[in-house]
Amino acid sequence: MSLFNISDKNQLKSMYNNVVKKYEAYKALNLNLDMTRGKPCTEQLDLASGLFTCLAEDDYKAGGVDCRNYGLVDGLPEAKALFAPIIEVSQEQIIIGGNSSLSMMYDTIARALLKGVPGVNEPWSAKGKIKFLCPSPGYDRHFAICEHFGIEMITIEMTVFGPDMDEVEKLVASDESIKGMWCIPKYSNPDGITYSDETVDRLASMTAKAKDFRIFWDNAYVVHHLTDTPDRLKNILEACEKAGNPDRAFVFASSSKISFSGAGVAMMASSENNINVIKKQILIQSIGPDKLNQLRHVRFFETADNIMVHMQKHAFILKPKFEKVLNILETELADKQIASWTKPNGGYFISLNVLDGCAAAIVAKAAEAGLILTSAGATFPYGKDPRDRNIRIAPTLPPIEELQKAIGLLCICIQVVSLEKILKSN
Amino acid sequence: MSLFNISDKNQLKSMYNNVVKKYEAYKALNLNLDMTRGKPCTEQLDLASGLFTCLAEDDYKAGGVDCRNYGLVDGLPEAKALFAPIIEVSQEQIIIGGNSSLSMMYDTIARALLKGVPGVNEPWSAKGKIKFLCPSPGYDRHFAICEHFGIEMITIEMTVFGPDMDEVEKLVASDESIKGMWCIPKYSNPDGITYSDETVDRLASMTAKAKDFRIFWDNAYVVHHLTDTPDRLKNILEACEKAGNPDRAFVFASSSKISFSGAGVAMMASSENNINVIKKQILIQSIGPDKLNQLRHVRFFETADNIMVHMQKHAFILKPKFEKVLNILETELADKQIASWTKPNGGYFISLNVLDGCAAAIVAKAAEAGLILTSAGATFPYGKDPRDRNIRIAPTLPPIEELQKAIGLLCICIQVVSLEKILKSN
Numbered sequence: 001m002s003l004f005n006i007s008d009k010n011q012l013k014s015m016y017n018n019v020v021k022k023y024e025a026y027k028a029l030n031l032n033l034d035m036t037r038g039k040p041c042t043e044q045l046d047l048a049s050g051l052f053t054c055l056a057e058d059d060y061k062a063g064g065v066d067c068r069n070y071g072l073v074d075g076l077p078e079a080k081a082l083f084a085p086i087i088e089v090s091q092e093q094i095i096i097g098g099n100s101s102l103s104m105m106y107d108t109i110a111r112a113l114l115k116g117v118p119g120v121n122e123p124w125s126a127k128g129k130i131k132f133l134c135p136s137p138g139y140d141r142h143f144a145i146c147e148h149f150g151i152e153m154i155t156i157e158m159t160v161f162g163p164d165m166d167e168v169e170k171l172v173a174s175d176e177s178i179k180g181m182w183c184i185p186k187y188s189n190p191d192g193i194t195y196s197d198e199t200v201d202r203l204a205s206m207t208a209k210a211k212d213f214r215i216f217w218d219n220a221y222v223v224h225h226l227t228d229t230p231d232r233l234k235n236i237l238e239a240c241e242k243a244g245n246p247d248r249a250f251v252f253a254s255s256s257k258i259s260f261s262g263a264g265v266a267m268m269a270s271s272e273n274n275i276n277v278i279k280k281q282i283l284i285q286s287i288g289p290d291k292l293n294q295l296r297h298v299r300f301f302e303t304a305d306n307i308m309v310h311m312q313k314h315a316f317i318l319k320p321k322f323e324k325v326l327n328i329l330e331t332e333l334a335d336k337q338i339a340s341w342t343k344p345n346g347g348y349f350i351s352l353n354v355l356d357g358c359a360a361a362i363v364a365k366a367a368e369a370g371l372i373l374t375s376a377g378a379t380f381p382y383g384k385d386p387r388d389r390n391i392r393i394a395p396t397l398p399p400i401e402e403l404q405k406a407i408g409l410l411c412i413c414i415q416v417v418s419l420e421k422i423l424k425s426n
Numbered sequence: 427m428s429l430f431n432i433s434d435k436n437q438l439k440s441m442y443n444n445v446v447k448k449y450e451a452y453k454a455l456n457l458n459l460d461m462t463r464g465k466p467c468t469e470q471l472d473l474a475s476g477l478f479t480c481l482a483e484d485d486y487k488a489g490g491v492d493c494r495n496y497g498l499v500d501g502l503p504e505a506k507a508l509f510a511p512i513i514e515v516s517q518e519q520i521i522i523g524g525n526s527s528l529s530m531m532y533d534t535i536a537r538a539l540l541k542g543v544p545g546v547n548e549p550w551s552a553k554g555k556i557k558f559l560c561p562s563p564g565y566d567r568h569f570a571i572c573e574h575f576g577i578e579m580i581t582i583e584m585t586v587f588g589p590d591m592d593e594v595e596k597l598v599a600s601d602e603s604i605k606g607m608w609c610i611p612k613y614s615n616p617d618g619i620t621y622s623d624e625t626v627d628r629l630a631s632m633t634a635k636a637k638d639f640r641i642f643w644d645n646a647y648v649v650h651h652l653t654d655t656p657d658r659l660k661n662i663l664e665a666c667e668k669a670g671n672p673d674r675a676f677v678f679a680s681s682s683k684i685s686f687s688g689a690g691v692a693m694m695a696s697s698e699n700n701i702n703v704i705k706k707q708i709l710i711q712s713i714g715p716d717k718l719n720q721l722r723h724v725r726f727f728e729t730a731d732n733i734m735v736h737m738q739k740h741a742f743i744l745k746p747k748f749e750k751v752l753n754i755l756e757t758e759l760a761d762k763q764i765a766s767w768t769k770p771n772g773g774y775f776i777s778l779n780v781l782d783g784c785a786a787a788i789v790a791k792a793a794e795a796g797l798i799l800t801s802a803g804a805t806f807p808y809g810k811d812p813r814d815r816n817i818r819i820a821p822t823l824p825p826i827e828e829l830q831k832a833i834g835l836l837c838i839c840i841q842v843v844s845l846e847k848i849l850k851s852n
Binding site: 037039040042045048049050052053055056057058059060066067068069070071072098099100102103106107110113114115123125141144145148149256260261262263281284285286287288289290291292293 | 463465466468471474475476478479481482483484485486492493494495496497524525526528529532533536539540541549551567570571574575682686687688689707710711712713714715716717718719
């Protein structure tokens, strides 16, 4: 039953003593559990072990190009053919890069700061303070890029349809210093929300005061489904084109959570206009990406359809982990009304909201007992959750028995801290 | 005999008609030769074909780290141990990156522009016009980075000991807007010159007006010898440390011309101070480099000594090519006094100086007959050779019989254009 319906203070105290006892029992186990990051587990990585052997030593040519040598700054055409369908763009709209889509995002912002965005050659850095909209909770590494470059972050609340579009439209239409917006449009980190068609259309068509306002569309979980009825995301580039803002969005993705997180293939896509300018810019930075690793991906996956089949194998490994977490949360917390959580159809996270003001204390409590979670606040700009309530759960890396212990412990920590709060306020 | 000792105009005209006839004969061959870039040839790349097979699918761990997964932003410790001795630094002084040292240079400059250099947190871009010293002839891609970012380039003449240090010292001591200097200190591109100990010491110890003046030390050809008695280069980081300017130099290198040009391993080194700051900065840009490719290099090469042995195999392939070029130049041009060239002990280029004002015409003449050379002027800032005399010869890529044709044709083009100039001035 809801803890808030219990008026008997002694009953609350006895509950509290009970969970503290359980907490001490966990502590005695000397656990050492790390749930900080959304890393794939060994079994997932093993799915792509064919990448080690799929290139014979005489198999280094693609379309006449010796992939061992310099060149092809925008990536191997064969890799474009493989990945373009995954993010629903043409081969003229895509660049295949190195192993990190985060680098492609960082570099795109660094270029905008120093040179301006394609078509508007006014460096962002020459315009004084600039701002980014940051739907939150969101991805800490996006926010870290902004903080690093001194870009002011404006927190936008997430709804079940995506960012609060009324707020977004109002701000973007009125403030010329707003130059960018982060979006994780599918199975968002950490909420697992997929933007609605209306959200995509409003983002594409809204009026922007700054002509160099750009959307950073990090489609990190584009094929990372957990169900047989995956979410569908409207194509932002098509929507922008249709709305008369063809150059508004930069799309990013990678195979980091398809093949290998450390040795995958990253990509970006945009209007042909943007891509043609960016190709020339990145030729200043590099003679070309690692084409052999791109060729490995081409040989191993062969087709976009095979990637979809491969992702079902990932889902087969991940689904029981997500279900385990959700079941424990349900069993331990559902009736108590001290926490709520998302049930995502894909992605890498479960987003947990606890009572206001309790997240940091819960994360600290867990750490004290040997469970390291993503820092409370990490999912918000400047690492500060205004309500101190969001905790990001990353179920992918730990084996299921560890996960069980970890979430069991987390549920106890939530109860301890919540009961302390309730008792104090009574 | 020297063409300048021929006073008989008819004799010169007959020589001219003779070389024009030879040129027309070359043209009739419909050649299609590309000598634009310093790319390794197939036989060189084949030397490292073991990289394709040296990792078994269960061989992905190094020091307990799963190289398939995220992490280790500064590179695999085992890769540091392999490459640090090559550039004569400690493992605390090195970062192992992706496949492109050019990217590491570009990124270092981009960070300096946006954030300042480590220890001096004043963005270069906030200081109005800034300048780089550019020893020339030099590497066109270095100059392209400066031009891209609007950094003014000051050409410094090369001597046989390295850059003209009197000029360098004078400028760096007096102009606070000079923030950087490009150096290819060993087997320089294109001259093949290795800086003398005195040059290194003067660079390390000279007074700089700008406290954030930095040397970009592109040690691209550190182990790329062509003789058994290789040049020795003094250690710039040690010299800087000793001179009381420990943070002055950023050192760059890569295995692009050791293993694969498109799929090698890049590295940068500097003082521990600098490296500690840079590690934190690059963590904003990326979660980590491709550690599997680093592990491949660790498995294939095992030790720095083996890399030295491997480079002898490269030399075995390259030496006959360089000798062929030098022999043809010697035979065709030595007595005529219309060209001079370097005889490098290593590196990837032969630098050819023709009569003033003739380089662009010679390169155009060669192109007309199907031989594409690096653009005249490319080895100078803004692509403008003030004396229009330098031509970069890249002997590594073409098979030796193509090389023979190409250099034969080049020698004819040089004679045609030179004789035209001499006849006109008579």
